[in-house]
Amino acid sequence: MTRAELSRRRVAAGWLGAGMAALTGCGAAAGPRRRLRLATGPEGGPYNAFGRALARAVGASDTGLEIVPVSTSASVDNLRELAGGSVELALAMADVAEDAVLGREPFARPAAVTALARTYVNHTHLLVPADSPVRSVAGLAGRPVAVGAAGSGVQVVAGRVLRAAGLGPGPSAVRDRQLGLGASVAALREGAVDALFWSGGVPTAALTEAAREVPVRFLPLDGYVGPLREAFGPVYTAVTLPPPVYGLTEPVGTIGVGNFLLAGDGVPEDAVRALLAVVFDRWRDLLREVTAGVRLEPRFAISTGSVPLHPGAARYYRSVYG
Template sequence: MSRRRALGAGLGAVGAVGAAAAALAGCSADSGPVWRLRLATGPEGGPYNAFGQALAQAVAASGHRLEIVPVSTAASVNNLRKLADGSVELALAMADVAEDAVLGREPFSRPAAVTALARVYVNYTHLLAPAAGPVRSTTDLAGRPVAAGAAGSGVQVVAARVLRAAGLSGGPAPADERQLGLAASVQALREGTVDALFWSGGVPTPALSGLAGELPLRFVPLDGYVGALRERHGPVYTAVTLPAGVYGLTEPVGTIGVGNYLLARDDVPAGALRALLQVVFDRWRDLLRGVTAGARLEPRFAISTGKVPLHPGAAAYYRSVYG
């Protein structure tokens, strides 16, 4: 079934939820309920945290009786666990981890009641090393220390899957995976305590641009692993390109793209989410400016959330606005 047909089917089940959404969408700034929604983002200084802070500010300025409270976390895996246990109502997460949560696949012990509001932008998987160092390809990571994302992050998930596809997660000389967040990864690479680092984020990522200004870097191609990842984990992985010019690159570098979803618990009122999505689509340029360059947020892109179902309130929003 196409996502457009699914939207239509979902609307048939909205009923009173859709009516409540319409009622909230019509509220003035001084009437109606105030919805306070906690949003699990990521570590301070990271792109999820930047997006969450920008969204909170945009919502506060919108006139909707809605408050977004960003919550700093380790990112995707941690966010989905918080969403499942009810300690937050909203979360940002990478598409691969979100599908794992919905399907109850490792690292989740059972399916989570998670729904999507929008696919907001694409993460680019970075594998970088000092240009003068020993790492020129993924296979050179055998037996070497590599910063592979903080515990509970989506970076850790995609890094582990790339290393598995490259045959470096077992055997006689596996990569020495170090659980480090972005700031700690950059510092470790600068100091030489790791030989390479993985990162998944927008382009350019400011911390990596800063590092590229300090020392020459090599960005290792990863697009050769897209087929293996798609075969094992599904179409959440795509081939994308780090463009020439970014990070001082003189030519493009193929790598792995993964979508980022704005998610909600399935019991969040539809009206609050319709108001939130109105802000997201009104202010998407501001929301993405500090996260990734050149991205656009369009409905046909936003509703492509794979096996993560749209929340009824999101389905109602897209149908009411875009048909």
């Protein structure tokens, strides 16, 4: 089955779910609601959790909106669906969003998408078994490595780190395995891969569970922040995995990448302003299952780099925060 067919099936499933929700909840609010399809991520992942939480929060509001989460492979897939008009909203990592608006690989041309908010920061995780001889990214040469699912932002940042370490195409290249988070953890546990990359909030529940079951080590990646910023701009930042998450006894330096809530050009300004009102009112609920110890603030939310703010978002921030 082709990616396009899979995309159409996911969107159709989202619309079917929306129709059932409308039938069962038709008395909840006066008048029809404006439906906005939101490209999230795979079932069980953080984007999917954020999307479901946003749909619940908006559904309980009096905005006249309805959010329909659509499961996808995540960032790259989401930007393609948003640019193609299959969805009205999307979640994506900031580096992939900038690639889309600038027309950089893996996108063939610039995409007309806009940002509503920068929501939270992903931390790049690189795990190996605790008894592995691998002590650095360079030590992964020639080894099987889980680099994220096809169409995901994990795959983008993993590829850039590996190339920065001299492990791009050629004799030293890793044997990349395109696997989602659950499959990556299983492959590491079974010895089918020697390392796995993940980009997500801290802590990520699947990695917390994996660290309880199998002794693992987290390799530092902060040494690659400089080269990545030089190549791709300030979208990459230095962050740490703090103890005691994952059983760590000391911080591990790594790469941070923001996450954006995005919209297509055709989403009306009033819908964007109403949606953002819910986001800032209910941000604790939205981030509860995604990342810990952070809050969503306007000065953080408007930092969207090369991705322009939607006009409705710009008006929302000016009207509420000056």
